[in-house]
Amino acid sequence: MVVDPLTCTALKKLYERALTNGFMLRVSKGNRFIFCYHDVSEADAPHHSWRYSTTPARFKEHIDLFQQLFTMVPLEALANDRDLPTGRNYAALTFDDGFHSVLTHVLPMLRSAALPFTVFLNGLAVEHGRGWITDLVLAEKDPVFVKGMLAATALAPADAGDAIGAIMARGRFTAAFAQRPMLAPRTKIYLDRDDVRRLHAEGVTIGDHGYQHAVLSRCEDAVLQAEVSAGRDLIADITGAAPRHYALAFGKHEHYTARAVEAIRQRGYTHVYNTNPNRVRKEELGGAELIPRIGFTGDTTDQVLFYVNRSLLRKFTL
Ligand SMILES: [Zn+2]
Numbered sequence: 373m374v375v376d377p378l379t380c381t382a383l384k385k386l387y388e389r390a391l392t393n394g395f396m397l398r399v400s401k402g403n404r405f406i407f408c409y410h411d412v413s414e415a416d417a418p419h420h421s422w423r424y425s426t427t428p429a430r431f432k433e434h435i436d437l438f439q440q441l442f443t444m445v446p447l448e449a450l451a452n453d454r455d456l457p458t459g460r461n462y463a464a465l466t467f468d469d470g471f472h473s474v475l476t477h478v479l480p481m482l483r484s485a486a487l488p489f490t491v492f493l494n495g496l497a498v499e500h501g502r503g504w505i506t507d508l509v510l511a512e513k514d515p516v517f518v519k520g521m522l523a524a525t526a527l528a529p530a531d532a533g534d535a536i537g538a539i540m541a542r543g544r545f546t547a548a549f550a551q552r553p554m555l556a557p558r559t560k561i562y563l564d565r566d567d568v569r570r571l572h573a574e575g576v577t578i579g580d581h582g583y584q585h586a587v588l589s590r591c592e593d594a595v596l597q598a599e600v601s602a603g604r605d606l607i608a609d610i611t612g613a614a615p616r617h618y619a620l621a622f623g624k625h626e627h628y629t630a631r632a633v634e635a636i637r638q639r640g641y642t643h644v645y646n647t648n649p650n651r652v653r654k655e656e657l658g659g660a661e662l663i664p665r666i667g668f669t670g671d672t673t674d675q676v677l678f679y680v681n682r683s684l685l686r687k688f689t690l
Contacts, residue, residue, distance in 0.1 A: 391681040393673040395443050402448050402458035402683055405442070406645070407434075408619075408665040411471040412478050417635045419561050421509045424469070425538065426669055427478050435481065437673045438463055439554040441680075446488040447577055447617065454657055465489040466645075468581050468619055468667060469505075470497055470563045475571065475633035483574065485526075491571060492581035492619040497562035500554070500609075502530050503585055506562075507555045508536050517553050524552035526640045540622060545586040565610050572611045579617035580604055580641070587622060588632035600636045623647030623665070624690045635660065648690055651683040 382554055390396070392492035397403070410424035412431045419425075426434070438444060449456065450464040465482070467474050470493040494592040495502045505519065516530045525543030527535075563571070570576055582588070583602040586595055600618070608614040618641040620628045628646070636644055643659040650664035666679050 373561065376633070386511070388678075391678045393677060394441055396681045396684055397461050401461060401557075402456075403461045403684065404675070405461070405463045405680060405683070406447065406450060406457075406652060406665040407438075407463060407465055408623075408645075408647060408667040409465070409467050409478075410469050410669070412593055413471070413473045417473075418559055419506045419509055421506075422670065423509070424669060425507070425580070430670055430672075432481065433673050434668065434676055435485065435487070437676060438465075439485065439487075441613075444487045447490040447579075447643075450652065451617075451656075451663055452658060453528065454654075465618065466579075468492045468605050469503060469585065470581070472560050472563055472567065475563060475567050475583070479571065479574065479576070488575065488577070490565070490577035490579055490617065492579040492617070493603060493607060494581050494585045494621075495583040495606040496566060497585075498568060498606060501557040501560065501562050501564065502554050503562065504552065505536055505585065507553075508539075510555055520553040524548050532641075540587065540627075543587065543590060544674070545584075545591040546553075547592070547594065549584065549586065549595065557564065568607075568610050569614060578607055578611055578615055579619060580607060580615045581619045582621040585621045587629045588620065589626060591632075596632060596635060600632070600639050600641075604639055614640055619665070620644070620647075620662075621646040623667075634658070648688050649679055649683060650687050651680075653687075 409426055412428055413420045415427055443460045445464055450462055456462055470491055474491055480664045494503055503574040508521060511564050518535050520531050522531050522535055525539045527538055527543055531538035580603040581671050582599045586599050604614055618636050623646040633644055644662050645665050646662045647667050648664040653662055656663050669674060
């Protein structure tokens with residue numbers, strides 16, 4: 373079939389308009405979504421990055437939109453409860469990496485709206501206040517630091533232009549990774565033990581996100597074992613209960629293996645989350661399969677609606 377360019381543009385516009393309003397969710401009910409955020413910080417915060425940050429003002433826009441569209445439920449209910457009434461759409465909020473801004477910005481906003489949420493922690497960040505990605509954001513103009521990070525992940529100095537991207541795509545996580553350079557903490561970026569205890573006392577679900585935020589598909593065995601157990605032990609020590617939910621670092625197919633997921637399940641995690649931008653389907657309830665999450669950073673509400681609506685039409689495997 374030949375479609376003339378004018379019709380094609382018109383169709384594309386129509387498609388875009390259909391995907392950026394609430395119409396599809398008004399006619400399609402019983403859907404479930406898990407949203408994934410990281411940091412909620414002002415644009416001038418030292419660690420703020422387009423890679424993982426959302427400004428508080430933008431985050432508020434998202435929350436207002438979600439309250440119009442969804443019944444917000446705890447992650448546990450969204451991922452497990454097969455008996456949620458089908459006349460509504462449901463969403464759960466999750467925050468990866470354990471940024472301190474979850475306590476300073478997210479908790480006050482979500483508590484005043486009585487919205488439940490989950491935090492997925494990196495144990496090393498809780499214990500030492502640093503993470504390799506934020507270290508690289510803060511030290512991106514320090515060539516010695518960047519070169520040291522690249523060497524610690526078996527990459528060459530030629531990757532200094534986008535060290536984070538290169539490590540995500542090709543870095544190796546061996547014993548040398550633990551010897552990487554780390555920035556001395558200057559500002560508080562991550563939740564510490566007391567912060568986690570406080571969030572837990574506020575009813576926030578605490579999950580695991582890998583001890584060092586390594587790419588599981590490129591970990592040597594000892595690192596992999598630590599990634600899936602050290603955070604669990606730490607969280608159990610802080611909250612008094614072993615976590616049951618594990619969010620895979622980076623979360624795309626290239627970032628984990630079946631063996632890594634098996635190692636996670638063997639540690640007692642009942643629910644494992646990736647970042648395929650899909651709604652949660654019936655067969656994924658209960659935790660036997662990987663559970664998808666849709667990630668947002670600085671997206672406009674139109675973009676948020678686009679990703680939500682798109683997931684009603686198509687299943688992605690990234
Ligand atoms: Zn993460």
